[in-house]
Amino acid sequence: MLSLELAAGGDATGEFLAATVRFATPLAFAAIGECVSERAGVINIGLEGAILAGALGGTVGAGIAGPAAGFAVGAAAGVLVACVFALFTVWLRADQIITGTATNLLALGMTGTLFRSLFGAAGVGLSTPTIAAVAIPGLSALPLVGQAFFAQPVVTYALYVLVPAVAWWMARTHSGLALRAVGESPEAAIAAGVRPRMVQACAVLFAGAMAGIAGATLVLAQAGTFVEGMSAGRGFIAIAIVVLGRWRPLGVAAAAVLFGAANALQTLVQSMGWTAVPYQLILAIPYVLTLLVLAGASGRVAAPAALGRREVEQ
Amino acid sequence: MSMHAKVKSAVTALLPVLVFAGGAVLVLVMLLLLTGHSPGPALAALARGAAGSGYALSSTIVRSVPLALSGLAVALAFRAGLLNIGAEGQLLVGACAATAVGVALRATPGVIAIPVMLAAGAIAGAGWAWIAAALRKRYGVLEVISTIMLNFVAINITGWLVRGPLQEPTRINPQSASLPLSQQLPIVIPTTRIHVGAVVAVALALGLWWWLRATASGFRLRAVGANPLAAASAGKIDVSRTAMVAFLISGALAGLAGSVELTGVTYALYENFSPGYGYTAIAVALLARLNPLGVLATALLFGALEAGAGAMQRDAAVPSVVVSVVEAALILMLVAADRWQSRAGQRLATSS
Numbered sequence: 001m002l003s004l005e006l007a008a009g010g011d012a013t014g015e016f017l018a019a020t021v022r023f024a025t026p027l028a029f030a031a032i033g034e035c036v037s038e039r040a041g042v043i044n045i046g047l048e049g050a051i052l053a054g055a056l057g058g059t060v061g062a063g064i065a066g067p068a069a070g071f072a073v074g075a076a077a078g079v080l081v082a083c084v085f086a087l088f089t090v091w092l093r094a095d096q097i098i099t100g101t102a103t104n105l106l107a108l109g110m111t112g113t114l115f116r117s118l119f120g121a122a123g124v125g126l127s128t129p130t131i132a133a134v135a136i137p138g139l140s141a142l143p144l145v146g147q148a149f150f151a152q153p154v155v156t157y158a159l160y161v162l163v164p165a166v167a168w169w170m171a172r173t174h175s176g177l178a179l180r181a182v183g184e185s186p187e188a189a190i191a192a193g194v195r196p197r198m199v200q201a202c203a204v205l206f207a208g209a210m211a212g213i214a215g216a217t218l219v220l221a222q223a224g225t226f227v228e229g230m231s232a233g234r235g236f237i238a239i240a241i242v243v244l245g246r247w248r249p250l251g252v253a254a255a256a257v258l259f260g261a262a263n264a265l266q267t268l269v270q271s272m273g274w275t276a277v278p279y280q281l282i283l284a285i286p287y288v289l290t291l292l293v294l295a296g297a298s299g300r301v302a303a304p305a306a307l308g309r310r311e312v313e314q
Numbered sequence: 315m316s317m318h319a320k321v322k323s324a325v326t327a328l329l330p331v332l333v334f335a336g337g338a339v340l341v342l343v344m345l346l347l348l349t350g351h352s353p354g355p356a357l358a359a360l361a362r363g364a365a366g367s368g369y370a371l372s373s374t375i376v377r378s379v380p381l382a383l384s385g386l387a388v389a390l391a392f393r394a395g396l397l398n399i400g401a402e403g404q405l406l407v408g409a410c411a412a413t414a415v416g417v418a419l420r421a422t423p424g425v426i427a428i429p430v431m432l433a434a435g436a437i438a439g440a441g442w443a444w445i446a447a448a449l450r451k452r453y454g455v456l457e458v459i460s461t462i463m464l465n466f467v468a469i470n471i472t473g474w475l476v477r478g479p480l481q482e483p484t485r486i487n488p489q490s491a492s493l494p495l496s497q498q499l500p501i502v503i504p505t506t507r508i509h510v511g512a513v514v515a516v517a518l519a520l521g522l523w524w525w526l527r528a529t530a531s532g533f534r535l536r537a538v539g540a541n542p543l544a545a546a547s548a549g550k551i552d553v554s555r556t557a558m559v560a561f562l563i564s565g566a567l568a569g570l571a572g573s574v575e576l577t578g579v580t581y582a583l584y585e586n587f588s589p590g591y592g593y594t595a596i597a598v599a600l601l602a603r604l605n606p607l608g609v610l611a612t613a614l615l616f617g618a619l620e621a622g623a624g625a626m627q628r629d630a631a632v633p634s635v636v637v638s639v640v641e642a643a644l645i646l647m648l649v650a651a652d653r654w655q656s657r658a659g660q661r662l663a664t665s666s
Contacts, residue, residue: 045458088646092653097397097458101596102645109638110345117349117634228635236462280474287466291445294460295453 006251012271019267024260025156026214028253030238032166033210035252038110038242040203041183041306045100045281048083049107050208053077054215056111059128067131071216078212079205081107085202090197096308112228130224152220167249179203211235227293240290243297247304262286334647341643345636363625366617372506375459378617380591383571384514384610385598386522387564393604394560395539400446400461401568402592403468407442408435408569409576410472412585413480413490416497424496431497432573439569440562447561451554473585480583489584501580509578516610523606535560568592597641600648637646
């Protein structure tokens, strides 16, 4: 047993891969939701706020009734924020970027205020039950990737089902086709009897729920506590992940793993004791990577044709 | 215009402002009740902290200076159709550059050092904005996302600088050495904290207002923001060049906000140098309807809100972050009002 632990502790590559998947999990949840939303033509900058709301919802829910409730409340909190966003962008057809910016500000202020009111100024003594990693027998013994992909919290495994399911739904079902039609050509969708606003509203709320789960994951599977502004730009990174994944669920999942790896570099650097590159600059890598990816992905990818469009006749 | 018509038009102009202000207060009161604070004392503390004394008023004005400068930055970019959400990062980079230059010019007289530090901030801000502008121009990267990413990079760079190259000599605290007296902006009104930056902000607002209104290049910028296709085809305007110039000036204004805050208020660089000025600036600019003179008014309003929020936190134990909710509510109300207005306009157009 002891030798096993030593082997795991000394294995920097294994640790790096495990951290990669751990960091990728919330990003993948948020990005898969954003992917669905963007395929319906709505770019949701307010994702960041939904993640934050999910993080606080997860903290509160888990504190009351355990981690499972935490994820449920987190998802609900994400949906709540998405409701505000949908109200303005889908119903009033207001500018998606400005509304998203306001939504983020709203969520930042709300979560900060509620957190301090609920848990006191410093949030001292706050300990949230976290979920432990569960090793899948057999698969977790695979060399190299076994521990990384199959000895994770259950929430990561949910993605292994969710991502293919969304991919299948988008490509093969009638409602999935309706979603894509709304994002490409709302007029054609209307002609085919689809109600674009209904579809967009559902897509935005789904994205909200996924972002909420992403936030809950940050607290319940990683940090173990809520910190103001703890989403730290993950909502925006998720938007970049969708671009890199070319608006396809499987591509999005792969892109999330890449960003997870960029985040995991900080763990690797710490465990290896490298000090040549300052820690703060390592922390900047995911953001720089996003810029490089967006620049590299341009021209070769086709965004949904009606992405960000406001006016839809109906 | 008759007296009656004048009064009427003043009322129609003021009404939305009153409705918005009322709505914002309502949102605040609801949130206070929700979180178990009694609204009366909290609002009283807010008012006291914003305008209850000479000191409070001076705090409000000092607070509104970085908001006005970065608000102008955002307003100018939005006017040109550029969604520059990166004022925060541009401001931080400006403060970093001013700090670095300040260290280099420690022995130089203030008359020279201060202008050079301010200019360094503006140039650094423009340079930081240039990254997003170039990514947009060459690769079509959405500036909304790139500027936000650059904000996080700037925050991390600041964190590194104050623990590395720019750390104070004793190497204990993660911050830069305090600026010598010669590098601190002069105070304009004795016994207050109001510094020259306030004058700079007002002058720049007037200048930008005049530029957008009365010059050909200002008109081109507005045309590009209003309808880039029409500006290019009918107006023979070089859209990408105009956008680039607007982006650089916007970055310079935000960078200047950083160097002014450094030399006028904090006198040192540290990790949380900006409490989100660059993000609040978006609310400032939108609420001012992107009008430079309006920015002065809304910056003052938000400066008052934030100064008041500080007092609210001290005296009534209400978290100051509550102000973000009020700001968000203001933006959303404005967006909703705009949409209702344009819908009513459409209905009128189709029925006539």
